[in-house]
Amino acid sequence: MSQTYPVNAEFSEKAYLNESQYFEMYQRSINDNEAFWAEQGKRVDWIKPFTQVKDVSYARDDLHIKWYYDGTLNVAANCIDRHLADKADQTAIIWEGDDPSISKNITYQELYDEVCRFSNVLKKLGVEKGDRVTLYMPMIPEAAYAMLACARIGAVHSVVFGGFSADALAGRITDCESKLVITADYSLRGGKKIPLKQNVDAASEKEGVKDYLESVLVIRNSGDEVDWNSTQDYWYHELAKDVSADCPAEEMNAEDPLFILYTSGSTGQPKGVLHTSGGYLVYASLTHQYVFDYHPGDIYWCTADVGWITGHSYIVYGPLANGATTLMFEGVPNYPDSSRFWQVCDKHKVNTCYTAPTAIRALMREGNELVKSTSRQSLTLLGSVGEPINPEAWQWYYDVVGEQRCPIVDTWWQTETGGILISPLPGATPLKPGSASRPLFGIQPALVDGEGNELEGAVDGNLIMRDSWPGQMRTVYGDHQRFIDTYFSTFEGSYFTGDGARRDEDNYYWITGRVDDVLNISGHRMGTAEIESALVAHHLVAEAAVVGYPHDIKGQGIYTFVTLNAGVESSEALEKELVQWVRKEIGPIATPDIIQFAPGLPKTRSGKIMRRILRKIAENEFSNLGDISTLAEPAVVDDLINNRKSQE
Numbered sequence: 338m339s340q341t342y343p344v345n346a347e348f349s350e351k352a353y354l355n356e357s358q359y360f361e362m363y364q365r366s367i368n369d370n371e372a373f374w375a376e377q378g379k380r381v382d383w384i385k386p387f388t389q390v391k392d393v394s395y396a397r398d399d400l401h402i403k404w405y406y407d408g409t410l411n412v413a414a415n416c417i418d419r420h421l422a423d424k425a426d427q428t429a430i431i432w433e434g435d436d437p438s439i440s441k442n443i444t445y446q447e448l449y450d451e452v453c454r455f456s457n458v459l460k461k462l463g464v465e466k467g468d469r470v471t472l473y474m475p476m477i478p479e480a481a482y483a484m485l486a487c488a489r490i491g492a493v494h495s496v497v498f499g500g501f502s503a504d505a506l507a508g509r510i511t512d513c514e515s516k517l518v519i520t521a522d523y524s525l526r527g528g529k530k531i532p533l534k535q536n537v538d539a540a541s542e543k544e545g546v547k548d549y550l551e552s553v554l555v556i557r558n559s560g561d562e563v564d565w566n567s568t569q570d571y572w573y574h575e576l577a578k579d580v581s582a583d584c585p586a587e588e589m590n591a592e593d594p595l596f597i598l599y600t601s602g603s604t605g606q607p608k609g610v611l612h613t614s615g616g617y618l619v620y621a622s623l624t625h626q627y628v629f630d631y632h633p634g635d636i637y638w639c640t641a642d643v644g645w646i647t648g649h650s651y652i653v654y655g656p657l658a659n660g661a662t663t664l665m666f667e668g669v670p671n672y673p674d675s676s677r678f679w680q681v682c683d684k685h686k687v688n689t690c691y692t693a694p695t696a697i698r699a700l701m702r703e704g705n706e707l708v709k710s711t712s713r714q715s716l717t718l719l720g721s722v723g724e725p726i727n728p729e730a731w732q733w734y735y736d737v738v739g740e741q742r743c744p745i746v747d748t749w750w751q752t753e754t755g756g757i758l759i760s761p762l763p764g765a766t767p768l769k770p771g772s773a774s775r776p777l778f779g780i781q782p783a784l785v786d787g788e789g790n791e792l793e794g795a796v797d798g799n800l801i802m803r804d805s806w807p808g809q810m811r812t813v814y815g816d817h818q819r820f821i822d823t824y825f826s827t828f829e830g831s832y833f834t835g836d837g838a839r840r841d842e843d844n845y846y847w848i849t850g851r852v853d854d855v856l857n858i859s860g861h862r863m864g865t866a867e868i869e870s871a872l873v874a875h876h877l878v879a880e881a882a883v884v885g886y887p888h889d890i891k892g893q894g895i896y897t898f899v900t901l902n903a904g905v906e907s908s909e910a911l912e913k914e915l916v917q918w919v920r921k922e923i924g925p926i927a928t929p930d931i932i933q934f935a936p937g938l939p940k941t942r943s944g945k946i947m948r949r950i951l952r953k954i955a956e957n958e959f960s961n962l963g964d965i966s967t968l969a970e971p972a973v974v975d976d977l978i979n980n981r982k983s984q985e
């Protein structure tokens with residue numbers, strides 16, 4: 338059995354909750370669920386206070402999720418305006434540039450002025466309440482301003498990560514029918530320039546995009562030249578010149594949409610995960626306060642990109658709702674060198690650092706000296722998110738980065754959950770390296786077998802959630818049936834996470850990874866179906882199958898089996914071409930690590946590809962292929978094994 342670290346007594350003394358207080362509050366949240374959430378609802382300012390707390394049905398023929406649904410509020414006003422009385426001069430956002438010599442502090446008053454100006458620019462461009470706006474942005478303060486400006490005027494933002502290609506961006510613009518895209522000339526990461534505006538130009542030429550897209554609002558970031566389309570493009574700094582730094586906050590219903598965020602599933606195109614206003618904000622605020630034990634004056638840093646849910650909930654909405662100082666970092670962990678994270682911690686006296694296992698593993702590989710060259714004395718708490726953290730990486734993070742002084746919160750959650758569902762609380766939970774530990778308030782995890790029977794005790798199973806919580810997604814944008822089918826049909830009456838987990842004898846949860854065809858590459862979700870459809874879109878490819886395999890740094894790597902059209906010869910040049918092709922179709926984050934050309938793929942007699950076998954081959958586990966007697970052509974397996982490729 339792995340080691341358990343008792344609760345850090347010093348931390349616990351100053352924390353909101355110790356272990357018995359956590360148990361007490363958790364029990365109350367379950368036994369008296371509505372009263373608990375009614376109380377928590379008060380952590381945000383309502384324009385019209387809610388009288389109704391919860392209306393949820395997980396029944397397939399009447400699926401709906403509503404929280405605080407007769408209340409009205411404005412999310413941006415909650416993140417900014419209400420702090421002005423006592424925090425106008427406090428730093429809201431510390432921005433650290435890619436270039437280590439550049440940073441700036443933005444106070445709550447400045448944030449107010451900037452967001453109001455941005456809101457007025459959006460209005461000038463004709464954006465109205467309910468309109469969808471796509472953001473394709475670098476990690477610069479304007480990304481946060483743009484999100485909050487949308488929230489202020491009631492527009493729905495859809496942030497698309499800057500690592501997605503023009504094609505992927507185009508698909509996301511048309512799916513939610515965005516009339517405006519907000520971007521920058523270039524983004525800067527690790528000293529390299531990424532041509533965001535050029536990608537937007539390419540996206541706007543794709544089929545269907547012009548049916549919706551009216552304007553492109555461009556932030557001048559790098560200052561480099563970009564192509565200009567005078568009927569569609571607007572410089573932000575020009576429109577912002579003569580707008581007011583005041584803009585009234587729109588009154589929104591708690592269940593009005595706040596944002597859409599696209600995420601990969603096991604089938605088809607990415608889904609537009611829809612989050613609404615009131616419940617999302619209550620949940621983001623609650624979890625940010627307790628999981629990070631955030632106290633006024635703390636400097637809090639989440640290293641994620643705003644293109645992911647972690648950036649939404651734990652760089653922008655959660656921290657700002659709590660009046661926190663949140664650090665936003667434009668760069669990457671290894672530029673100018675691999676001690677950058679810890680230099681940033683020293684420079685800004687960071688107390689909490691929340692990052693991903695893939696970054697930890699990559700930095701661990703560079704050795705301890707780069708860490709030890711920095712002080713890190715300001716750090717009191719470390720966090721992890723995005724994928725299971727292997728005990729070795731956990732231990733290094735704990736021993737070397739945190740010098741055994743800082744608890745680690747291993748936070749399990751998903752784009753769909755809006756906020757953290759399972760995590761230690763730093764003053765309350767004994768830590769077990771690699772375990773996300775216990776559920777947060779109101780969260781009722783359970784493990785079920787393939788037939789949906791609940792499993793008791795210390796077991797492995799599929800992870801489901803019995804009840805709703807305010808931060809839960811409400812629907813798949815434009816496709817409620819898909820929402821029902823994806824999450825509420827596998828195990829009736831519960832939310833299915835798509836993850837497997839083990840529960841140990843102390844009731845701790847250990848996430849074992851996805852049980853569906855979703856990969857987790859460096860903590861980023863990628864559907865195997867998406868990569869496969871990108872590959873077969875190439876004119877020389879007949880068929881493709883994609884599986885994950887264990888990768889030292891990324892957690893999982895992308896292993897692709899490709900069957901070429903009859904008569905087409907495989908070659909190294911074609912392999913390179915296919916890699917480039919996938920990068921163009923989806924983006925650099927989907928770059929295949931391995932391409933193996935295969936004359937045939939293992940299929941059942943009914944023609945279904947047997948991924949189980951391909952997974953074993955990719956994982957180098959030939960002895961354990963299981964039953965292959967149902968294969969239409971068992972001989973293809975020998976060919977696949979003989980031609981297996983390794984990472985080198």
Ligand code: WTA
Binds near residue numbers: 747
């Ligand atoms: C995985 C990211 C183990 C999991 C917030 C989940 C984790 C998927 C953890 C969601 C963790 C996230 N331990 N696995 N602490 N955090 N995952 O939507 O498989 O990008 O289903 O949300 O990441 O990824 P998403």
